[in-house]
Amino acid sequence: MEENKTLQFYQEKHSHYLINLDKEQEKDSIGYFTNEHLRMGAGYWCIGALLTIKSQEDLQREKMISFIKSCQHPNGGFGGNIGHDPCMTSTHYAVLLLCMYDALNEIDHELVSSYISHLQNKDGSFNGDEWGEVDIRFSYCAVSSLTILQKTNKIDCEKAALFIDQCQNSDGGFGAVPNAESHAAYVFCAVGALGILKRLDLLERDRLGQWLAQRQTPSGGFNGRPEKLPDVCYSWWILSSMFIIERQNWCSFEKLTKYILDCQDDETGGIGDRPGNMSDVFHTYFGSAALSLMGKYELAPIDPKFALPVDILKKVIP
């Protein structure tokens, strides 16, 4: 990629890249099959990106809904792919995807909600699956999914919020579990969940806002922890958190925009984690979503708490 190219957002190229992901991957088939357990996640990032960039491509609604439903287990949970065991993250991705297709009525809300709610522990935390791993990612997935399905009455919301609060550190950030190192992705999970639960009173906006603002490096990109390298996905985790706590003006939109645009591949389309690196669907979605939050390029507005297009979310949560 040339140094002095005009900074623009390659909307058409990204659309083309996303639609052709499956064909792209044949060249990369070895790499792709090791991500087969992430198919549901990849579906969400792909469709999410296409909606964000207002692509005119056919989103293969029937096929996708059929795929999603075939990943569901009798206990209500969804696996990451056909034949994969159910887990909280895949279930959340499935709910988000169905939401994007306006197809939530294709599944039994009671059944999915029961799966999610039975994973809550006495201390308010959530397990990722039957085998008991605890992490605030699962708190976020549970709270978000149940709010979309309008079944939050099935969990103890108060305890859920209090557990997230336990993951708050003295620097204002949040880690995966109590006392774990503050990390931007876990900050998003905490702030998103607390925002959805309307419990932002539990965090210190100024202190957290400062920690988040400090993640912006001279290149304009955000890192996830002090003294680490920037990565495009943190543009989303951090910027959305800043929007939720209303401190988004504490970072430089101009510099962040430039960083994200630098991470595009102007030949193949798509966005990579750093300038010059290979594109992937995950970074393409989160880079685009961050640009949308900043109001750039007339992209579809994305809700910072749910990471879903605003107009789609409105249909579900009036």
Place this chain on the structure above:
Amino acid sequence: LLSLLAMEEEDRDSLEEEHEFVPFRERSGWEDVVPVPQDDGPTPVVPIAYPPHFVEVMDYFRALLSKDERSERGLALSEEVIGLNAANYTAWQFRRACLYALNKDLHEELKWASQIGKENPKNYQIWHHRRALVEKTRDPAQELSFCAEMVEEDSKNYHAWSHRQWIVKEFDLWSGEVDYTETLLEKDLRNNSAWNHRFYVLTHQYPPDEAVRKAEIAFASRYIQRAPNNESAWNYLKGWVRMAESPRSYDTIQELCNGVLQEYPDCRFALSVLVDSFEGEHTKLSLEKAVEICTHMVERADVMRAKYWNHRRQNLEEKARVAP
């Protein structure tokens, strides 16, 4: 977190090797199993060109899964699936089911898991597997050294540090941890994870007293003097500053900051900590000094975060106005 999306060249090559793959029809003891092909439906959403031996392994795996067959061959097959794709969490769950059903030696399993862990350092499942096993064995003997080995490869491996924290707390293995963090900081004083672990150990074993606080501020200061632009060391310092109990506590901090600023007048970390300590002191004079520094930040030292420093300044101006 999701760096497994970008595959390393070497991983790709090793997957492409057939590893002397023996087709199942040539393996004895598998004759009764009918392989279950992946059902992607008539028009697959995202069709994938899998390598042939992968297809066979997965077909046989699905067969055993559908019968919930927790057997020796199931265990062996789980290893094969994990070898092809260590992130396949279903394979790990099935493996655990087999291990427990067969009453296998979990200490041996942990040794095997260490090997796989070294090959797949960023993989959640491997760490969760270890934790599940150690929860059963109640024996942490291998854990700290395993974490240390993984940290040797990737000093900020989030899973490794998280696991270490759990082991230390669960089994009361606090002694040696503070020294361990120092060894790591000597190798890389920007290791945020090591700084975080140090703070964790010192604040969780016992409530820290003033002597510990003073010693740790001095500890952080030494590293700050070596590299004044190291955010991690300053953040560590801030953690202890927040615990300041008396106004005299601020003198040392301010001395350190001013020392750094003599050589690096725009060091935003030193300036930021000065603002915090002046705010903590909470006299009219100290608050006014804090306001001045905020202006310095906005104009020169931290222009990217100018709006933050404006907000801070407004806050401090208000406090200064009503301060005695």
